[in-house]
Amino acid sequence: MIIDTLLQKIAEKDNPTVVGLDTSFDYLPEAMRAGVSDAKGAAEAIVAFNEKLIDAVADIVPAVKVQIAYYEMYGVEGLRAFARTLAYAKERGLVVITDAKRNDIGATAECYAKAFLGETAIGASSVRAFDSDFLTVNGYLGSDGIKPFLDRAAAGDKGIFVLVKTSNRSSGELQDLRLENGKTVYEYMGGLVEEWGKGLVGASGYSCVGAVVGATHPAQAEILRREMPHTFFLIPGYGAQGGTAEDLKVCFKADGTGGIVNSSRGILCAYRKDAYKGMPFDAAARRACLDMKADLNAAIKG
Amino acid sequence: MIIDTLLQKIAEKDNPTVVGLDTSFDYLPEAMRAGVSDAKGAAEAIVAFNEKLIDAVADIVPAVKVQIAYYEMYGVEGLRAFARTLAYAKERGLVVITDAKRNDIGATAECYAKAFLGETAIGASSVRAFDSDFLTVNGYLGSDGIKPFLDRAAAGDKGIFVLVKTSNRSSGELQDLRLENGKTVYEYMGGLVEEWGKGLVGASGYSCVGAVVGATHPAQAEILRREMPHTFFLIPGYGAQGGTAEDLKVCFKADGTGGIVNSSRGILCAYRKDAYKGMPFDAAARRACLDMKADLNAAIKG
Numbered sequence: 001m002i003i004d005t006l007l008q009k010i011a012e013k014d015n016p017t018v019v020g021l022d023t024s025f026d027y028l029p030e031a032m033r034a035g036v037s038d039a040k041g042a043a044e045a046i047v048a049f050n051e052k053l054i055d056a057v058a059d060i061v062p063a064v065k066v067q068i069a070y071y072e073m074y075g076v077e078g079l080r081a082f083a084r085t086l087a088y089a090k091e092r093g094l095v096v097i098t099d100a101k102r103n104d105i106g107a108t109a110e111c112y113a114k115a116f117l118g119e120t121a122i123g124a125s126s127v128r129a130f131d132s133d134f135l136t137v138n139g140y141l142g143s144d145g146i147k148p149f150l151d152r153a154a155a156g157d158k159g160i161f162v163l164v165k166t167s168n169r170s171s172g173e174l175q176d177l178r179l180e181n182g183k184t185v186y187e188y189m190g191g192l193v194e195e196w197g198k199g200l201v202g203a204s205g206y207s208c209v210g211a212v213v214g215a216t217h218p219a220q221a222e223i224l225r226r227e228m229p230h231t232f233f234l235i236p237g238y239g240a241q242g243g244t245a246e247d248l249k250v251c252f253k254a255d256g257t258g259g260i261v262n263s264s265r266g267i268l269c270a271y272r273k274d275a276y277k278g279m280p281f282d283a284a285a286r287r288a289c290l291d292m293k294a295d296l297n298a299a300i301k302g
Numbered sequence: 303m304i305i306d307t308l309l310q311k312i313a314e315k316d317n318p319t320v321v322g323l324d325t326s327f328d329y330l331p332e333a334m335r336a337g338v339s340d341a342k343g344a345a346e347a348i349v350a351f352n353e354k355l356i357d358a359v360a361d362i363v364p365a366v367k368v369q370i371a372y373y374e375m376y377g378v379e380g381l382r383a384f385a386r387t388l389a390y391a392k393e394r395g396l397v398v399i400t401d402a403k404r405n406d407i408g409a410t411a412e413c414y415a416k417a418f419l420g421e422t423a424i425g426a427s428s429v430r431a432f433d434s435d436f437l438t439v440n441g442y443l444g445s446d447g448i449k450p451f452l453d454r455a456a457a458g459d460k461g462i463f464v465l466v467k468t469s470n471r472s473s474g475e476l477q478d479l480r481l482e483n484g485k486t487v488y489e490y491m492g493g494l495v496e497e498w499g500k501g502l503v504g505a506s507g508y509s510c511v512g513a514v515v516g517a518t519h520p521a522q523a524e525i526l527r528r529e530m531p532h533t534f535f536l537i538p539g540y541g542a543q544g545g546t547a548e549d550l551k552v553c554f555k556a557d558g559t560g561g562i563v564n565s566s567r568g569i570l571c572a573y574r575k576d577a578y579k580g581m582p583f584d585a586a587a588r589r590a591c592l593d594m595k596a597d598l599n600a601a602i603k604g
Binding site for chain 2: 024025036037041042073074075076078079101102105106108109111115120124128143144166170171177178180185188189192236
């Protein structure tokens with residue numbers, strides 16, 4: 001199962017870091033942006049940046065998370081860059097998470113499942129649109145909007161991460177509300193996720209139905225870790241958003257497993273930081289990944 | 303404001319119907335599918351179908367809703383067809399709603415806002431990726447994930463529809479839960495929507511922050527209509543999903559305004575129904591739109 005593959009790669013590299021390829025054209029070094037003035041040029045430059053970055057970190061990180069919004073904003077050319085980035089990361093042996101937070105009614109969720117975790121028939125042939133190992137999804141619509149993804153997980157070695165407690169400041173507006181049974185909305189969603197994962201639990205003890213749990217809300221994360229023993233966490237919010245390794249260590253179990261921590265800008269734009277001054281962007285990204293690995297492991301295993 | 307434009311077009315055409323262009327390649331007449339075996343061919347055929355369909359209904363409906371999942375499943379070529387469909391509908395004078403249910407933290411929601419309701423800078427130039435009048439969004443992340451869209455609404459004559467009570471069978475799993483204050487989750491979300499719409503209310507009395515309220519849950523829709531006086535409803539679930547005109551009339555006020563009702567398969571695939579047997583798909587779609595208009599108006603105004 002893909003969740004076991006992910007845990008194995010984390011163990012091999014001793015690194016629970018996922019590199020977030022939220023590659024805005026503006027993040028590129030000036031030399032890569034010079035003379036570019038259309039979507040096609042921007043998309044080409046983004047792919048060149050992503051490929052170099054992937055080359056620089058592929059031996060030290062287990063996975064990449066590609067945030068589709070950063071590609072959609074460049075239109076069709078941006079999505080071509082997105083697809084090429086997924087393919088290149090896969091080719092380099094990384095687990096590929098598409099961060100798209102898709103959600104819809106069953107029949108439409110089926111289309112998203114085809115797009116990201118399966119294939120779409122066209123007459124007698126078929127096309128793989130944006131082939132990923134995992135997809136992030138939003139569970140506001142309940143089970144029938146999730147089922148098409150579970151079917152792909154069961155059939156094709158795929159997985160999902162469902163939004164449970166997000167990393168943003170206003171996540172509590174809805175997610176922290178208390179229900180009449182005393183549980184919060186995020187706990188209720190966590191319960192659904194555990195339920196959806198039944199029957200999809202791998203040898204690692206974790207299921208192919210993971211949860212997004214932000215590094216920025218440790219009190220809630222601690223509750224979720226306790227209530228969701230079979231659920232692996234995708235943890236955004238480290239670094240630029242303010243979450244620290246100390247904050248997020250509650251997402252991990254005593255054996256050091258339990259989640260993978262995303263960093264995007266902190267790695268993509270490392271070359272702009274004082275700490276990595278004068279380094280090429282890819283070398284700076286590699287150094288930032290190693291520093292992050294040390295920081296996380298000290299907190300989680302320390 | 304775009305919400306006033308939408309109401310005006312509904313009034314002019316005396317038709318609260320939005321045509322859902324959830325155009326799966328499989329929905330096309332056999333002659334349009336013959337010989338097509340790749341994504342590019344499928345995308346071309348879908349555009350040809352959509353354009354003919356838009357031509358057939360542009361004088362009798364106010365708007366189209368284009369469901370992006372049906373295009374994403376064909377990859378980059380599908381998204382090219384999506385962009386062309388949006389542009390053609392706009393050219394024909396229709397209000398264009400992109401149904402994408404996007405959601406993310408603020409910085410990423412900003413990318414989606416650029417992609418669908420604005421433009422993305424590339425050096426000194428910029429690109430409009432998938433330019434729409436309205437975008438559907440999911441509010442699970444709270445205010446800061448919605449703000450970038452509100453900024454576009456305020457600045458650029460754009461609008462959104464936020465998922466409040468969806469049309470699918472399992473929508474109640476989360477949305478109908480009762481909070482400790484006695485309100486349900488969908489009512490709470492409805493309250494946020496009314497709040498987000500403040501300052502964006504047009505001459506019509508409705509704001510540019512609309513709500514998705516399914517035709518299939520009349521009891522909940524009635525409560526929401528009462529609690530959300532400034533909110534215009536986008537109403538899915540009519541027809542194929544089982545919602546009737548009688549079910550959804552609670553979404554409308556005594557003056558006959560209050561919502562716009564989507565039909566997708568019922569119009570796209572009308573040519574396959576006994577009622578329209580032997581008609582070309584575009585003529586059948588037009589007839590289905592007129593039948594739907596009569597059905598809705600009899601219930602809403604009757």
